Amino acid sequence: MHLDSGQEKLLRGEGGEAKQFAMEIVTKVGDAVGADYLVPIKSAHVLAHFSSLHEAGVDVLEKFADSGGRFAVPTSVDPASIDLQNWRSFGIPEEYARQQFRLCDAYAKLGGMRCWTCVQYQVCNFPKRGEVVAWAESSAVVFANSVLGCRSNKITSGLDISCAVLGLTPSFGMLKDENRAAGMAFKIGSGTPSDLDYRSIGFFVGRNAGSRVPALLGLPTKVGSDQVKHLGAAAAAAGPVTMIHLPGITPGSDSLSDAARGERVEEIEISRSDLQEIESDLNQTTETPDLVALGVPHLSAGELGELAKQLEGRKLKNGIKMYAYTSAQAFDMAERTGITSTIESAGARITHSTDAEISPLKQLGFSVVMTNSAKLAEIVSSEGEVKMRYAPQKAIIEEVTR
């Protein structure tokens, strides 16, 4: 990889220990993936939650913070493993919280924005078309490339902090025009998708695209940004997808021909039975859930409002908890508009700055979790400890309330 003289100096340690450490990481990764140089980024999004970073990750983040590292660009952060405000009331053990707060402290010292969310693009980090960003959080990367028209690779833990500290990222993969062309297409052949279908369709795309960039044809024009958010999140959870060309939505891809740069590509139709297969794969049991988890990725204020409507006048059955996961900003809005009180009257809770897939569900005593998030169902079932059920939100509410 070619470095300019300023970058060479950083690698030699002339910009301090943290930048040298970061340069060592980005150059090694850049060499591995065949990047030719480093490019400036407009923003970063990093990971700092204990359930994934573990003690190794706490060591790394503290090393950056304590050796003088400071973020060089606006940087947002994925949810924490605990509700940062009300963690005690959710039964989080003290020691677990202590480890998460070590990460919070190191992140704050590095100068990051304190918006702990996986939907930063709906809340606090708004890149515009064509900009290069270095984002962790696979679902947000799909949204960035497919909807916002900016450019990001799926920056995984370790590289994320390095890019943020340098304000640079290796130029490869989705940053390059030639890697962004659609290499195949999926076509929705199962009629107008339901809310759950968007997630199952995303999951099917992620599972079957392999390492090709897919296009997805046949989305109704009325599809909402929250639905696209869940579609992309499911795709990224199921496979290596970092971008889906959505003709009519993706900037520069008004048709399949635009998306595929004029090449003819394989088209695969997604049938109703394909979606049923995904649903049955993500349903591991028919047991009654002890937790309903909604909001992976985080629910928007609009989605919280919809949930409140569906819960109005209902009560959760005994022995079942329901948590709606959201950002601090949407949480505040829900409090001010009465949404929170409707949701709480039904016996459910809104929790912010954390998310279900990265919270210690098993340690908290949950054994069967029900959700409408294909991403959550995939991730939690991977661990093989907590069993998952996957169903539409309306059907879930019918089952768990009276």
Added chain:
Amino acid sequence: MIGKGLIPGKAEGGALVSLKAFTFAHGVDPATGKVTDVRSDVRGSSVKGKVLFYPFGKGSTTASAWFLEAVRLGNYPAAIVTEGVDLSAVIGSVMAKVVYGREIPVVGGVPRDAYSKLETGQRVEVDAASGRVRPLS
């Protein structure tokens, strides 16, 4: 088999062969090295000391952090061989080197059709400098 060396180094170990998308995030228990992912075809096997083959990564960008914790606890593979380029494996291996001084070579560009002929447990040698992956018996 010849692939492209992504992270330098030489290693030898028993083959652990997966034909499905793989992730360390929630998919491998760092405390034991065992594959827990219910959708993995090598669930229950340990990655520790193995030459781990899989086509490509999936899921969360946290995979490299899970990988690094497995390294910290000593339960990491000897080498990784993939069909595509799994950025999580690349970054995990870079972090293993810069944080814990462990060398875990990574080779990409080895198609499933080629490596699927290996039997799990068969000894394999990996030389990332030349990209060569060679069964020893």
